[in-house]
Amino acid sequence: MACVFCKIAAGEIPAKVVASDDSVIAFHDIAPRAPVHVLVVPRKHIASVADAEDADRDVLGRLMLMARRVAQDLGIAERGYRLIVNVREHGGQEVPHLHVHVLGGKPLGPMLARPS
Numbered sequence: 001m002a003c004v005f006c007k008i009a010a011g012e013i014p015a016k017v018v019a020s021d022d023s024v025i026a027f028h029d030i031a032p033r034a035p036v037h038v039l040v041v042p043r044k045h046i047a048s049v050a051d052a053e054d055a056d057r058d059v060l061g062r063l064m065l066m067a068r069r070v071a072q073d074l075g076i077a078e079r080g081y082r083l084i085v086n087v088r089e090h091g092g093q094e095v096p097h098l099h100v101h102v103l104g105g106k107p108l109g110p111m112l113a114r115p116s
């Protein structure tokens with residue numbers, strides 16, 4: 001198994017785990033881009049949203065519910081936060097295992113840099 005997030009889900013490499021259940025695990029990003037930066041990851045290897053199937057409907061819902069729980073538990077829900085899911089090359093996805101970024105703890109600015 002070469003996939004880094006599969007290894008984290010299996011406990012084979014360490015991560016600062018925030019929460020987990022039988023289908024999803026949440027852990028702090030190793031290079032945080034905001035005061036709170038957590039990744040929510042399915043235990044099942046799904047390369048990206050573009051690779052998900054109809055049968056993954058349950059786990060896709062669980063990712064969102066876990067993101068909500070993490071935001072609540074880490075104290076950023078009331079003021080708000082951002083969820084980002086990068087998909088494949090143009091989306092800037094670096095790790096080819098589906099994940100939801102939970103970012104917050106400060107105003108995050110515009111969603112994307114404005115064209116100059």
Ligand code: AMP
Pocket residue numbers: 004015028029030031032039085086092093094095096
């Ligand atoms: P993306 O560009 O959407 O694929 O995001 C991948 C994220 O995974 C980046 O924010 C990385 O900092 C993060 N990352 C990569 N390796 C690890 C790791 N071993 N533990 C925690 N976060 C990681």
Ligand code: ZN
Pocket residue numbers: 003004005006007044045046096097
């Ligand atoms: Zn994987």
